[in-house]
Structure formats: structure tokens, C-alpha cells
Amino acid sequence: MEPGLLRVGDLDVYVTVSDKRRTVGLTVERDATITAVVPLTLDEARLATVITAKGPWLHAKLRERAATGTPRPPREYVSGEGFPYLGRSYRLLVVDESPMPVRLVRGRLQLRRDSVDDAASALARWYRKAAEPWLRKRVAPWAQRMSVDVTELRVLPLGFRWGSCSPDGKVNIHWATMQLLPDLVDYVLVHELAHLRHRDHGSAFWQTVDRAMPGWESRRTRLKQAGPELWLPIR
Numbered sequence: 001m002e003p004g005l006l007r008v009g010d011l012d013v014y015v016t017v018s019d020k021r022r023t024v025g026l027t028v029e030r031d032a033t034i035t036a037v038v039p040l041t042l043d044e045a046r047l048a049t050v051i052t053a054k055g056p057w058l059h060a061k062l063r064e065r066a067a068t069g070t071p072r073p074p075r076e077y078v079s080g081e082g083f084p085y086l087g088r089s090y091r092l093l094v095v096d097e098s099p100m101p102v103r104l105v106r107g108r109l110q111l112r113r114d115s116v117d118d119a120a121s122a123l124a125r126w127y128r129k130a131a132e133p134w135l136r137k138r139v140a141p142w143a144q145r146m147s148v149d150v151t152e153l154r155v156l157p158l159g160f161r162w163g164s165c166s167p168d169g170k171v172n173i174h175w176a177t178m179q180l181l182p183d184l185v186d187y188v189l190v191h192e193l194a195h196l197r198h199r200d201h202g203s204a205f206w207q208t209v210d211r212a213m214p215g216w217e218s219r220r221t222r223l224k225q226a227g228p229e230l231w232l233p234i235r
Contacts, residue, residue, distance in 0.1 A: 001042050004200020008051040011058060012161065014201070015047070024050045028061035062159070075231050077119035083109055083231060085130070087181030102126035120233040124157070127175040131155040135173055138182075139189050146212050148196045162223075163192040171196075179230045180223070187219040 006013045013026075013034045024047060025037040038047055051058070075081055082089040085104070093108040094116060101115035101122040115122040132155050143150045151169035158164060158174040165171045171192050177185050190213045198205035209216050 001038060001040070001044055001047065002200070002202075004202050005195075006036070006044065006047065006051075007164075007199070008048045009055065010159075011051060011055070012164070013047075013051055026051070026054055026058065028058060028064075032062055034058060034062075077111060077116050083123065084179040085109070085127075086178060086185075104130075123231075124175060124233065127178045128155045131173065131175050131178045134178070135185075135189070138185065139171070139193070142186065142189050142193055142212065146190070146193050146197075146208065148193050150193070150196075162188045165192045165195050167196070169196060176230055176232050180226060184219055184223050184226060187213065187216060187223060190216070 001015070001017055003015050003017050006015050011034060013036050016035065016037045017040055018037050019040050021037050021039045023039070024042065027035050027037075029035060036047065036051070075083070077092065077094075079092055079094045081092045083092060084090075090104065090107065090109040093110050094113055095110050096113050098110050098112040101112050103110050103126070111119055111122065132153075135155065136153050139150055139153055149169045150171050153171045153173065155175050156172050158172060161174060162177055163171065163173045171189075173188065173192070177188050180188075190209055194205055194208040194212070197208055213219070
């Protein structure tokens, strides 16, 4: 079996091969990364079976990491509270009337008063709606540069992942990416497009990223730093 990234259902598992292992060792790291250390003789199908069997345990550990990990800045759904959108902070304005629960008007993020009790869901839906046209337009030149076909781009709640993709060209992006600066969103897109060619994070994968985006290392570092600061309600 080759080391790299293995996707089993909704789980991404980073695989390391060791000649000292006789059984599969699964670990959920503090940053919610799942790692597997496996014997040399284990094949991918057998590892996928083990991961599937351990699925409930892995998901429970991921929930623990969400509950005990780095606290995210609290948000109050009141006028004056700031919410990031494409790297800028927009102040919330609670209004009595609006054609929609949340909308961005003249630099203020309006929240209709009758949606305050369910503000987290309303805001998440707004981010998703704003993301869809923006990301589709943004991904097109990157896909052309990298000579890959994106058959579908969807904006979803992806838990601990910025994005995911499938071999048939479907790319999923977390709605929370719309809080990032545009150049960091670009890194997330390039990362997922590179996975359309290479499933794992081997040297060929990073070469693909580097050809499309020289200097990507600094963006990856900034993304790791920005992640804990974003608003992401547990849902």
C-alpha cells in the first residue's frame, strides 16, 4: 500500500506505512486530522473496511475535538457585531423589515428581526447563497490553468474540511471559506483541483499545486492561522 490520502465515506485519512506495524493504528489529531499507520502488507480495500468499522468511534472523536479544540470568537446576533466576508468585517444591523432574512446592503449585513432566534442558520444560508456564483466564477480560470474539468461545484457544510472533491470532477467547498481573503479562497480551490489529478498529498500533488500557484506555502500557513478565527457555529 502507498502512503497518502485515503477517502472513506466522509472521512479523509492520511496514511503512513510502517514495517513495524502489525495492525492498523488510527488517531484523531488535535487539529481533527485523521491519521492511519498501517503494515506494509495491508491493501487499500482492507484499510477502508477497518476505517468503516471504526466510523462511529472516529466521528465521536471528531466531535470531541470540535468541543475541546481552540475556541472560536463568540458572536452575538446584535447590531454592531462583526462578521467576516471575503476578508473584511461587516457590521450586523438588525432591521424590522427586509425582503430576505439576511442581506448585505451598503456595507452593513442586515439581519431581519424575526430571524434573530435562528440567526446562525440564516447567516450560514446567506454565506452559502453568496458563495455559489462567486466561487463558480472564481474557479473557472484556475481549472483552465490546471487543465482539469469541474463538472459541478457545490457549497456545503463540510465539518472540519475546507473542501473535498470526487474523481468525476465534482468539487465541494465549505461555505465558511467565504470569510477568508480571496487569495486564501484561491488556495483552497487550487488544493481541491489538484486532487482531481492526485488523490494523495504526495510529491506529484504538491508539484501540481506549485505549477498553478507558486508561493502557495505562505498561503497555506496563513490559512491555518485564519481558520480558528472564523465564525463557524457547530451544526
